[in-house]
Every structure is written in structure tokens, then in C-alpha cells.
Amino acid sequence: MSDAPAFGAPARRLFQLEDGAVYLNHGSYGATPKLVTAAQRRWQDRLEAEPSRFMEREFRPGLRVAAERLSVHLGVPGRSIAMVENATQAVNAILRSLTLKRGDEILITDQTYNAVKNTVRWVASRSGAKVTEIQLPFPAYADDSILRAFSAGLTDRTRVAIIDHVTSPTALVLPVAAMVAAAKQAGAAALVDGAHAPGMLPIDLPAIGADWYTGNCHKWLFAPKGCAFLWAADAVREALHPTVISHGYGQGFVAEFDWVGTRDASPQLALPDALAFLERLGVDRVRQHNHNLAVESGRRLAEAWGTEVGAPPGLTGSMITVRLPDGLGTTQAQGLEMRRRLLDERRIQVPINALAGGLWARVSAQVYNHAAEIDALAEAVLVEQRNAA
Ligand SMILES: Cc1ncc(COP(=O)(O)O)c(C=O)c1O
Structure with a gap:
């Protein structure tokens, strides 16, 4: 341009x-770009000008606009996207919505983000599930060695595999679609932690084929801190609940995630401005x-x-x-x-x-x-x- x-x-x-x-x-x-912070502050000003009207009438439609704008970049409908504060929250919602039992396995890698590992450990300790941690090749010279190492950790007891789109300590862009396919073939569900991917990489959610995908918008998409998304495939959406259960419980995915108690959602409401900034660049x-x-x-x-x-x-x-x-x-x-x-x-x-x-x-x-x-x-x-x- x-x-x-x-x-x-x-x-x-x-x-x-x-x-x-x-x-x-x-x-x-x-x-965060100056223009985006300015947009976030305008949302906060609107909130404080009439808090009740804003919370009861304006903020949820604003979240839906953000989800719709984002959905264009992900190839999925806006109603399959929840706006959350960060990838850690999304991973918690997903893993804590699962009903795991003794003998089930959760597959992670040595490079899984530490907060995610802790969530996995906590969920496993409550259910008796086993955590299997495979080592990814590093330095990595080819994506087939990554796929081989990952596939070696899958068994017929793997219930869920956690796959990073971009690893945190090593910055490897993993072959996510192939890893998801391997997990599915083994009968496991696939959670892609795309914390770094939005803005950094094109994301074609249908082509990746995961059950759940989360990405941060406050890293490479220029949104204010506290802006992330959680996408869930049709088949798993009903069973997915936010970690904080509030008024929307039982009213469907969007209602449950859009209201998790009184909060300042200005980082998420400013997402369309972050996207506009990125598009202008x-x-x-x-x-x-x-x-x-x-x-x-x-x-x-x-x-x-x-x-x-x-x-x-x-x-x-x-x-x-x-x-x-x-x-x-x-x-x-x-x-x-x-x-x-x-x-x-x-x-x-x-x-x-x-x-x-x-x-x-x-x-x-x-x-x-x-x-x-x-x-x-x-x-x-x-x-x-x-x-x-
Ligand atoms: C792979 C991965 N997952 C999850 C996170 C957590 O992100 P947040 O702190 O925004 O929840 C990060 C943060 O860098 C990450 O790199």
C-alpha cells in the first residue's frame, strides 16, 4: 500500500x-500501537459514561463485532469464536471442560508453554489421567522429524493432544495440520495452542482440522493486552464452558463466554481497530x-x-x-x-x-x-x- x-x-x-x-x-x-490504545480508551470512556447501559446493551454486541471481524481471518463463522482474555484462559476452559478418567493420557511436548503444562498437570491430578511429554527435536532441521517425535507419543489411550502452532521457548512453527491429523488418526482430540500465531501466520482453521484452537490477539495482531480468542469445532462446542460459570450457563457457547461477570472488555472491543491498523500496514x-x-x-x-x-x-x-x-x-x-x-x-x-x-x-x-x-x-x-x- x-x-x-x-x-x-x-x-x-x-x-x-x-x-x-x-x-x-x-x-x-x-x-500496542498508539492508535489502538486510543480506541481502547474510547471504549472505557463509553463504559464509564453510562455503565449500566454499556454493560447491559452495548458491550456484548461489541464483542460479537470483534468476533465477526476476526472470523474473516480464520475462515470460520463468528458464532464459533469466543473472545477471551488470553490463551491461558482458553486452555483452562477447554481442559477443565473435559471429563477425563484414570488411564486416559494427555499428550504434551517438552516445549509446551509452562502455564499450559501446569493446567494439564492440575487436570490430570484431579482425574488420574497420565501426562505424556515427548521431546521435540531442537534445533529442528525438518518438519518430518517433528511429526515423527510427536506421533511416537500417541497411544490408543491418548484423549487429547496439545499442539503448539509456534513453540514458546524455541520459536518453531510446527506442522500443525499434519500433527492434528496424526492425533485424530490415533483417536485423540487435538487442541492447538496458537498463542503466537494470529498476525504472525495465516490461520486456516478448517484446513488445520483441530477440535479447539486458541490464539492471542495481543501479541502479533496488535490488540491491547487481554485480547484472545477461542474457537471450537461444532462437535465439541456444547460441552465447552468457560472456567468462570456465570449468567449465560446453559444458553450456548456465545452467551456463556461473552458474560463471565462484570469486567473491562475494552481490549477485546478494540480488536477491530487493531485489525484495521494491521490491514492499513x-x-x-x-x-x-x-x-x-x-x-x-x-x-x-x-x-x-x-x-x-x-x-x-x-x-x-x-x-x-x-x-x-x-x-x-x-x-x-x-x-x-x-x-x-x-x-x-x-x-x-x-x-x-x-x-x-x-x-x-x-x-x-x-x-x-x-x-x-x-x-x-x-x-x-x-x-x-x-x-x-
Ligand atoms: C505457546 C504459548 N501458549 C500460551 C501462552 C500464554 O499466553 P497468555 O499469557 O497470553 O495467556 C504463551 C505466551 O507466550 C505461549 O507462547
Whole structure:
């Protein structure tokens, strides 16, 4: 689009990010554009101007508009989508709606998000179900090795398999459709945790074929924090309930999820503005920029550090993991300490995780990022390495 803003340093003025810092962690919590925060505040002002009218008449239709707008990007009807606050809430609703029994199995991976793992553990401890955790290959070189590792964990007792669309610690874009098909073939239901996928990847829900899919809109879709969706296939929708049961109980999926008690739903109500912002930048243009910058970042960092990236371009979205050079530690505590120093001493925000016997940086690439920031990270880590020697 010819009037769309340029990416890189000039795009930073569209966001509220503080000056002088290098922000390479869009993936964890997103960063909301100024225009979208303004829209969210307008919703809050409307609420407080006449709270009763807003809560009783205006807010649920607003949520439905958000779900309808989003549904166009997902290839499913709006009525099959619930707006929730985050992916953790959605996963809780799904898993806590299941009736599991002793001997049933829940399949997760070593890279399943920790909050999701905890939910699985809790659900399993109450039902006597067994948690099976398989190890995904990392660094990952091909999607067939991922599919093989995953399929090896499926048994005829697997009731539900949890599949990440994009893994959190390693930023791998998993072959979700093939993994869902494998789960289904084994007789298991498939829950796709797409926390990072909306905005980062095209999502064709019918083609993925899962039973449930959740995605955060507050990461790569530019919505304010507290905006996510939960989609459920026709066959499983009736049995699905929010974790908080309220007035809508028994009145169907939409009624149950739209009202979970009095709350400020402005992050979800502002979703159409976030989508409009993304559309103005160009959905494909953003995705392409971010993907190219992620791949380029991996190349630059791995070259500067003499190390490797966690995944090839085919398994990469808008984030990439890169192994830090030797001598900087191998434990999660050392990774956290390195992250703290980069932030406190150099104002570089980047997560560092202990994986595969080393420390890895997970670099997010968003429209406001550019190569000079990557070079600043490369140099800062090399200084750390020299200091540690
Ligand atoms: C794979 C995955 N699942 C779930 C979540 C949880 O997201 P939220 O904190 O918004 O619930 C994250 C967050 O980064 C994630 O990466």
C-alpha cells in the first residue's frame, strides 16, 4: 500500500515504546500501537459514561463485532469464536471442560508453554489421567522429524493432544495440520495452542482440522493486552464452558463466554481497530517483513557468534532462536542473569533460555525493529563473552 508507513526505525513512532531501548521481545506481550490504545480508551470512556447501559446493551454486541471481524481471518463463522482474555484462559476452559478418567493420557511436548503444562498437570491430578511429554527435536532441521517425535507419543489411550502452532521457548512453527491429523488418526482430540500465531501466520482453521484452537490477539495482531480468542469445532462446542460459570450457563457457547461477570472488555472491543491498523500496514507486508527480519537476524547473530539458529526458514515465523557463544553458561539461571544484564546495563530486551546444552536468545522481529538493533545485540553478547573469559 503506497501510503502505508515505512517499517524499521520510522515505524517506532506508531508505538508507545520508550526511546533509546532495543525491544526484541514483541513475542511475549506484544506492543500496542498508539492508535489502538486510543480506541481502547474510547471504549472505557463509553463504559464509564453510562455503565449500566454499556454493560447491559452495548458491550456484548461489541464483542460479537470483534468476533465477526476476526472470523474473516480464520475462515470460520463468528458464532464459533469466543473472545477471551488470553490463551491461558482458553486452555483452562477447554481442559477443565473435559471429563477425563484414570488411564486416559494427555499428550504434551517438552516445549509446551509452562502455564499450559501446569493446567494439564492440575487436570490430570484431579482425574488420574497420565501426562505424556515427548521431546521435540531442537534445533529442528525438518518438519518430518517433528511429526515423527510427536506421533511416537500417541497411544490408543491418548484423549487429547496439545499442539503448539509456534513453540514458546524455541520459536518453531510446527506442522500443525499434519500433527492434528496424526492425533485424530490415533483417536485423540487435538487442541492447538496458537498463542503466537494470529498476525504472525495465516490461520486456516478448517484446513488445520483441530477440535479447539486458541490464539492471542495481543501479541502479533496488535490488540491491547487481554485480547484472545477461542474457537471450537461444532462437535465439541456444547460441552465447552468457560472456567468462570456465570449468567449465560446453559444458553450456548456465545452467551456463556461473552458474560463471565462484570469486567473491562475494552481490549477485546478494540480488536477491530487493531485489525484495521494491521490491514492499513498490509497483513502480508507485515508478515513478510517480520519473517525476513527474523531470518536475517538469525543469520547475522549466528555469524557474529559462530553458532547456529534453532530452525530453518521453513519452520520460522516472526521469531528466531540463536545459540549464544560458548562460555556464557548453560543453565536457566545463567540465562536469566544474562537477560537481566542486557536489559539493565544495555537496555536490550530479549529472552534467553537454556536449551540443548546451551543458552539461546529468542529474537522477535516486528515492524519497528531493524538490523542495527540486531547488531547491537550481537556486539553486547560478544562483550559479555569477553568479560566472562
Ligand atoms: C505457546 C504459548 N501458549 C500460551 C501462552 C500464554 O499466553 P497468555 O499469557 O497470553 O495467556 C504463551 C505466551 O507466550 C505461549 O507462547
